[in-house]
Amino acid sequence: MSFAFAGMYWFLIYGILLGSTAADAHSEAQTLRTGQTIIYFILLFVWGLDYFREQKRLHVIINLASAKSLPPDRITRTDVEDRLHLFSVFTPMTGSRFAWVVPCVNIVGLSVSTVLIFLQWLKGVQFLLR
Numbered sequence: 001m002s003f004a005f006a007g008m009y010w011f012l013i014y015g016i017l018l019g020s021t022a023a024d025a026h027s028e029a030q031t032l033r034t035g036q037t038i039i040y041f042i043l044l045f046v047w048g049l050d051y052f053r054e055q056k057r058l059h060v061i062i063n064l065a066s067a068k069s070l071p072p073d074r075i076t077r078t079d080v081e082d083r084l085h086l087f088s089v090f091t092p093m094t095g096s097r098f099a100w101v102v103p104c105v106n107i108v109g110l111s112v113s114t115v116l117i118f119l120q121w122l123k124g125v126q127f128l129l130r
Contacts, residue, residue, distance in 0.1 A: 002110060003047075005117050006039050012124045028127050032120065039116045046109040049102070050089070057086045 009032075017029045060083050065072040068079070077084070084093035089106055092099030 002039075002043055002113050002117060005121070006036065006043065006113070009036065009117070009120055009124065012121070012128075016124070016127060032124055032127070035116070035120050035123065039113050039120065042109050042113040042116070046106055046113075049105060053086055053102070057083075060086060 013029050013032050016025055016032070060080055061072050061075050064070075064075050064079050068075075080087070085096060085099055085102075087093055088099065088103055090103050092103055
């Protein structure tokens, strides 16, 4: 959802450029575009981290399925009990002391990006209302 709202913001930026005759529209659009950089950096970091973990999860499931001669969709939670930390996104699934690291990164990253996206939209709407 964060990627969608960040992406839809570009319609607002280009709408400002196309629909405005104000002299400061181009500089304002440049300012609005610049604010998108950090949002995409955070979102791509969170997505990249999850993609890397997804590869590990699939590797574990495929190896277990091969070892048990089962299709991958027949692997259960009990089969991956020693690797549950790979399956946590927002809440830890194991009791290890590092179990909260990835969920915290996800929660903080998505929260910060959501706030920044909201602030970007607010800036754009304020420009339109001037």
